[in-house]
Amino acid sequence: MNNLRMTWLRVALALLVSMGLPITAAAHEVQPAVADVTVDEARVEIELRVAVEPLIAGVNLSEVEDTNDSPLSDENDALRALPPEELSAALTEAWPSIAEGITLRAGETDLVPELTAVEVPEVGDVEVRRDSTLTLAADLPQGDEPVVMGFDAELGTLIIRQIAEGEAYEALLTAGALSDPMPRTGVATPELGEVIQRYVVSGFIHVIPDGLDHILFVLGLFFYALAWRPLIWQVTSFTVAHMLTLALATTGVITIPGDWMWLVETIIAASIAWIAIENIFGRGERQNIGWGRVGVVFLFGLVHGLGFASVLSEFGLGQYLAASLLAFMVGLEIGHFTVIAAAFLLFGLPLGTSPIYRKAVVIPGSLVIAAIGVYWVLNRTGFAGDLPYLT
Secondary structure, three states, rough: OHHHHHHHHHHHHHHHHOOOOOOOOOOOOOOOOOEEEEEEOOOEEEEEEOHHHHHHHOOOOOOOOOHOOOOOOHHHHHHHHOOOHHHHHHHHHHHHHHHHOEEEOOOOOOOOOEEEEOOOOOOOOOOOOOOOOEEEEEEEEOOOOOEEEOHHHHHEEEEEEEEEEEEEEEEEOOOOOEOEOOOOOOOOOHHHEEEEEEEEHHHHHOOOOOHHHHHHHHHHHHHHHOOHHHHHHHHHHHHHHHHHHHHHHHHHOOOOHHHHHHHHHOOOOHHHHHHHHHHOOOOOOOOOOOOHHHHHHHHHHHHHHHHHHHHHHHOOOOOOOHHHHHHHHHHHHHHHHHHHHHHHHHHHHHOOOOHHHHHHHHEEEEEEHHHHHHHHHHHHHHOOOOOOOOO
């Protein structure tokens, strides 16, 4: 039995590695860049707020959640320690290659964004991301062709905003997506169907591949009981709670100061460990679920939402606020149940009816999840010292 347990423990670890997901402490360290775009008849100007260090270092932000997971993390950390004037000079030197990853186009004409100004904050805690403000500009060709903008996936997620004449257009662009056409008069007006599609995809990507915290938490819910009723209650309550926090952040009801995010991330890590430990000390398979477990999952969902709320607190979802939030929630739910479906195929289907399922799958799987959660807590609170990150 011990050999079988160790076999499935190795399988669970191999699954995490094979998914290419970094096991790090800060689940939301890599945050979206924010671009405020102004378009007139002859020129487009962009105020871009972004952590420039990983861009200069060449970190592929589509592959990591935390820059510590990149093989270029040492170079990134060295850049974080540079004073503003030196980092600004390094950015200017690297700008031509960075600009190649930015799509800026008017009609069929490709535009090259010129870096006209850089504002870099003073060096603070080098363990915390430092957002710089870049001013970009490009002359537009004659005519009235609208402007589109986007980042290559390697540059990460982009929040784009266009405000003109009291109107606003806002979009969350993931995986190399482009903005809607932004006219020279007024703002972009996307179709409702396009908005729904975009936010369903964004919600899914928020879980797979970007949300290792989501994946581990939902796997913890899966190991609670191999029955659909408990799963649906738990996963749906988690999703609804997550979206409630995001909605409150989007509408400006709540904001999370940057210096409090370590606490949010610590609670997220603790929630993952809690759910897994509860599975380990539970009494066998459960076909029913109590309101206590649902309530705990809901509260943890609120905290998980805060991990992304720090971004949305300064970002609306445009004219289709309700539809965008609902579509994002649908994408989250699809992502969560995709994780569950994969776990069922790997664990539930071959061993779910076996009397050894709990000892061979639930306990070792929950031990892996709990260990990662505890490790994250130690890193977030500083008690892990110089322990290496798990990759």
